Amino acid sequence: MFKTSKWLMVTAAVMLCLPVAASAFQVGDLKIGGAIRANYTIGDYDPILDRSSRAQEDGGTVALDTFRINLDYAHAQWVAKAEYRFYPGYGNNNHDGYHFPHTGWIGYNFDNDSQVQVGLNRVPFGPTAYGVSQSWMFDQHYYVGLADDMDLGVKYTKPMDNLTLDFGYYVSDEGTHNGANFSKDSVRYSYDVVDETGQGYEERHQFNVRAIYTVAGDSVSTDLGASLQYGLLESNGIQDDGDHMAASVHAVATMGNFKLAPQLTYYNYDVDAAQPLGTDKLVQMGAFDFPTLIAAEAFIPAVSLSYKIDTPGVEWLDYVLPYVEYSAIMKTESDFNDSEMAVVGAAWANGGWYIYTDLAFSNGNDFVGNEVGYGTSPGPAWASNRFGANTTNAWEYRGNINFGYYF
Known part of the structure; x- marks a missing residue:
């Protein structure tokens, strides 16, 4: 893999030469596309x-x-659909980057409009593929594995007039890849329970059910939904096996160009205090080669409000989508501080270009600031704790511009 400096040189050269219009390659029944994205932070x-x-x-x-x-x-x-991603190194500690599959499934469309997907696919949980969020930062659901989560299994989708049902069975999470990096088990796209010590837990045999009912009015259309999830946690150490569950109610209301998406979720990871963390109040999770800790039990309220502005009179812009979002991990453990995040920003689209401009404020997110550190935590010293005990409870900010070209 490239060093960070080489990634920057390649990124600048390629993105400056990209055309405005997006185009994928078509080879028979196969379409080949992709994306390249860069951040200013x-x-x-x-x-x-x-x-x-x-x-x-x-x-x-x-x-x-x-x-x-x-x-x-x-x-x-x-x-069928497949996606593979490459990420750069951090520019220090000889970390040269990492890569992993994001998606990989084969499906069949039945005559009754239902579909089955087999392989690495998106877990049906929450109101949309990305939860309530429109921003590049997502909301706090993503960081506890409850939005845009890819797992290995079978998903069946059945539309029935105004009602759409999804059923999923996942034999395991997506797994780790290219493991010779900072972490041992966290080189993956979506957040899962990970086993960094070899003596922790792994996700197995997860079941999902989601129902979304569309209520169409004269001026407002609303998708009302509920999601349920239950799975096992297989022990690789002396601790007992555990399990986990999550339940959520959610909605997406569209009125003209306005979109309002609220969600309320409860989750619980039932783990043994004999696990390597030495407590049953925290769970080890990881993604993007970055292990972290989350509270074992919490409620997550989240809401997003956006407004799409079409710009036919602006040659260089198709539309702009301003949004404001708020979400929080409200922990049941009284000694833990909640983890909140607010994002205000906009997405800008023009042909193959899609640019996010986000300003995020948080008192408990691993990717928003680092001046106050990540607090103290049991377990290995590298295990951050902003989603767990959140002992610092200090607000920090991150300004982020993501330049993306999709072809």
Whole structure:
């Protein structure tokens, strides 16, 4: 893999040469596409000597976000989808980057409009593929594995007039990849329970059910939904096996160009205090080669409000989508501080370009600031704790511009 400096050089050269119009390659029934994205980030980050950092004192930094390849296949009633992603290194500690599959499934469209997907697919939980969020940052559901979660299994979708039902069975999570990095079990796209010590827990045999009912009015259309999830946690150590569950109610209301999406979720990870963390109040999760800790039990309220502005009179812009979002991990453990996040921003679209401009404020998110550190936590020293005990409970900010070209 490339070093960070090489990623930056390649990113700048490629993105400056990209055309405005997006186009994928078609080879028979197979469409080949992808995306390349880069970030400008500034905020409450510690300055770093001898190289650029995200800190205000350094003026922020530009870095490659990701490069991905997408494959879409359709022949008669057979469909398939695959996506593979590459991420850069961190520029220090000889971390050269990492890569992993995001999606990989084969499906069949039945005559009754239902569909089955087999393989690495998106778990049916929450109101949309990305929860309530419209922003690049997502909401707090994502960071506890309850939005845009990819697992290995079978999903069946059945539309019936105004009602759509989803059923899923997942034999395991998506697994880790390219493991010679910072972490042992967290090189993956979506957040799962991970086993960094070899003596922890792994996700097994998860069941999902989701129902969404559309109520169409004269001026307002609303998708009312509920999601349920239950799965096992297989022990690799001396602790007993555990399990986990989550339940959510959600809605997406559309009135003209306005969209309002609220969601309320309860989740509970039943783990043994004999696990390597030494407590049953925290669970080890991970993604993007970054292990973290979350509270074992919590409620998550989340809401997003957006307004789409079409711009036919602006040659360089198709539309702009301003949004404001709020979400919080409200923990049942009295000694833990809640983890809140608010995001205000907009998405800008033009042909193959899609640009996010986000300003995020949080008192408990691993990716919004680092000046106050991540608090104290049991377990390994690298295990952050902003989603868990959140002992610092300090508000920090992150300004982020994500430049993405999709083809």
